[in-house]
Amino acid sequence: MKLSLHGRVGAVALVGALALSLAACGSDDPLDTAASGAPGAGETTSGETSTLSGELDGAGASSQEKAMDAWRAGFQTSNPDVTVNYDPVGSSGGRQQFIDGGVDWAGSDSALKPEEIEAAAARCEAIDIPVYISPIAITFNLEGVTELKLAPATVAKIFRGDITSWDDAAIKADNPDVELPALTITPVHRADGSGTTKNFTDYLNKAAGDVWTDEGADDWPIQGGESGTGTSGLVQAVQAAQGTIGYADESAVPAELGKVSVKVGDAFVAPSAESAAAALAASPRDEERGEHDIAVKVDRTTTAAGAYPVILVSYAVACLTYDDQETADLVKGLLGYVVSEEGQAAAQTAAGSAPLPAELAADAKAAVDAISVG
Amino acid sequence: MTATTSPAPPGTEPGGLPDAERRTPRRRPRAQRVVERGASRVFRWTATGAGALILIVLAAVAVFLVLKAMPAMTASSDELVDGVSFMRGSSSLLDYVGPLVFGTVLAALLALLLAVPVSIAIALFISHYAPRRLAAGLGYVVDLLAAVPSVVFGLWGAIVLAPAVQPLWAWLGENLGWVPLFGGTVSPTGRVIATVAVVLAVMILPIITAVSREVFLQTPRLHEEAALALGATRWEMIRMTVLPFGRSGVVSAAMLGLGRALGETMAVLMIISQGFLYSFLLLAAGQQQTIAANIAAQFPEASDLGMSVLIATGLALFVITLVVNMSARAIVARRKDFSGAN
Numbered sequence: 001m002k003l004s005l006h007g008r009v010g011a012v013a014l015v016g017a018l019a020l021s022l023a024a025c026g027s028d029d030p031l032d033t034a035a036s037g038a039p040g041a042g043e044t045t046s047g048e049t050s051t052l053s054g055e056l057d058g059a060g061a062s063s064q065e066k067a068m069d070a071w072r073a074g075f076q077t078s079n080p081d082v083t084v085n086y087d088p089v090g091s092s093g094g095r096q097q098f099i100d101g102g103v104d105w106a107g108s109d110s111a112l113k114p115e116e117i118e119a120a121a122a123r124c125e126a127i128d129i130p131v132y133i134s135p136i137a138i139t140f141n142l143e144g145v146t147e148l149k150l151a152p153a154t155v156a157k158i159f160r161g162d163i164t165s166w167d168d169a170a171i172k173a174d175n176p177d178v179e180l181p182a183l184t185i186t187p188v189h190r191a192d193g194s195g196t197t198k199n200f201t202d203y204l205n206k207a208a209g210d211v212w213t214d215e216g217a218d219d220w221p222i223q224g225g226e227s228g229t230g231t232s233g234l235v236q237a238v239q240a241a242q243g244t245i246g247y248a249d250e251s252a253v254p255a256e257l258g259k260v261s262v263k264v265g266d267a268f269v270a271p272s273a274e275s276a277a278a279a280l281a282a283s284p285r286d287e288e289r290g291e292h293d294i295a296v297k298v299d300r301t302t303t304a305a306g307a308y309p310v311i312l313v314s315y316a317v318a319c320l321t322y323d324d325q326e327t328a329d330l331v332k333g334l335l336g337y338v339v340s341e342e343g344q345a346a347a348q349t350a351a352g353s354a355p356l357p358a359e360l361a362a363d364a365k366a367a368v369d370a371i372s373v374g
Numbered sequence: 375m376t377a378t379t380s381p382a383p384p385g386t387e388p389g390g391l392p393d394a395e396r397r398t399p400r401r402r403p404r405a406q407r408v409v410e411r412g413a414s415r416v417f418r419w420t421a422t423g424a425g426a427l428i429l430i431v432l433a434a435v436a437v438f439l440v441l442k443a444m445p446a447m448t449a450s451s452d453e454l455v456d457g458v459s460f461m462r463g464s465s466s467l468l469d470y471v472g473p474l475v476f477g478t479v480l481a482a483l484l485a486l487l488l489a490v491p492v493s494i495a496i497a498l499f500i501s502h503y504a505p506r507r508l509a510a511g512l513g514y515v516v517d518l519l520a521a522v523p524s525v526v527f528g529l530w531g532a533i534v535l536a537p538a539v540q541p542l543w544a545w546l547g548e549n550l551g552w553v554p555l556f557g558g559t560v561s562p563t564g565r566v567i568a569t570v571a572v573v574l575a576v577m578i579l580p581i582i583t584a585v586s587r588e589v590f591l592q593t594p595r596l597h598e599e600a601a602l603a604l605g606a607t608r609w610e611m612i613r614m615t616v617l618p619f620g621r622s623g624v625v626s627a628a629m630l631g632l633g634r635a636l637g638e639t640m641a642v643l644m645i646i647s648q649g650f651l652y653s654f655l656l657l658a659a660g661q662q663q664t665i666a667a668n669i670a671a672q673f674p675e676a677s678d679l680g681m682s683v684l685i686a687t688g689l690a691l692f693v694i695t696l697v698v699n700m701s702a703r704a705i706v707a708r709r710k711d712f713s714g715a716n
Binding site: 090092096184188191194217219223224227228236 | 459537564565651660672674678
């Protein structure tokens, strides 16, 4: 059954390829084109047709890995002849490989920097498409306490080591109903370079600039202190002792650890997919970039109701134009699925990410649709 | 075996003889080249090739490290500090590598300090105290310990050992805090170099034990019996014959263990709260880090120059390991007459 279906698809592909190679000036290897499937595949991104075939290679942010597994599964189910590979080497590694032409697309926790776009120009016009939005939870280990309300300045002072005890007046003031022990606070940070650290420190810097003077960076700026490698290493370190506090992808925080609700405007907002989406909706796009290069400047100091500004926005980095039809169709198909409602829902289920807000999703879809062969 | 006096049977290839004797048979086949043909010749070249291969691989690794570390070694300090995000407070490459070398050596030496006495005791028990059947079983178990992957040791160290041993560290800090090693704020999570040292000690225990056991077993029977005949107790016999005979073997065993401890990655990575200080505080968090673990931690997000910096630290580790191994060789060679290991 399956074999005969493959045979039919193959026949269609062959006819299409013949038509293509006759019509086009044929600078490409015709065999390559034959594998790309019937013409017109690029128009349908819904994933209903299974005319796509081939292999697609990506690399980059490990934060997207869980979501990428879901996307890959979803995309390959509707396109059984497609193989999608994603190597979670890290954001900067992924961007570098993309610029060097080693992968078809990259995942990255930050949009390409202007100099990287310039470097990538030798290959193609690179664009950023937001695909994965995740709230970063500030998590702590205090027996019997599941939620704490903290102002940004208090959080910054805790991680700076200026506030050293859980029964400090600044913490008590915002949490009158919580019984806080006279326990030493042990802040835990990421030992390795990470987009989570970058977004968290960027939040501290923007929202509590007079306490947290270091700009957002992949690496923790302070010497010493407890640390863990990777999200799981950090969570494990937080779990290891009472009185610890750390930061991690919201979906990675186990139920027995508490989460901080941060002060936004006059209210306190807990991390969740909805509050993350609200914060993103309140954030402007970087207008200096090209039409389809979508980079979001997350507004860490937003006062929008229900917005949780400690979020990580992760991007897919792709070419606006690809050299060959096959790759263009595949990238278009995959990213089209990723930014679709269906794809975002799959990521939410698998990785606890927040779905793209409607406006941004429309922009992202327009950017994906603009990908073409050049 | 004390091979100096035992003459090799005529016609056979004498192996493991002191240099003077080893040189003569090497000349002999050259004179009889006509005889060597067929399988014998193939085998000779295969063996020579294998011997050369190890040198080539070693040289290739060294060349790779030096080449890849070049950009970091030639870059100016400003370039490094601006271009490599994880170089935090360091002002130059040396400034970055120094504390890492310190941390690596400290962790490995601590592990050695813990492992060697235990290993010698286990080896002696197996070779001289345990009933034969138990000795065989125990030796097997110790060897089995060597087969446990280091990731598993890392997981065990981070999830089980660190919280379990933390109260002991806390007690040490409270009662012996005046000892510089135990000063500072004792980490509440137990993710400190002292815990790392314990795990590393467990990891290097099998190799040290196995080699020591073999050496102790080779103590000349006559020596032992002579000691016993003179009225020595078993402990005195061991002290007078087994330990002096096995000393250089134990040293080389310890060096083998040290080599493994120096290069251990996953276990350290998973347990330690890293820091980049020249610090002897064993129980405080965020003080030290080892080279191998640091490479593993920073590699995924490293830029080109960052990669080069990491490889430069790898080069430092390569040199340290080389020095350790060479000094082990030197020690063993100096006491060759008594060496059971070689």
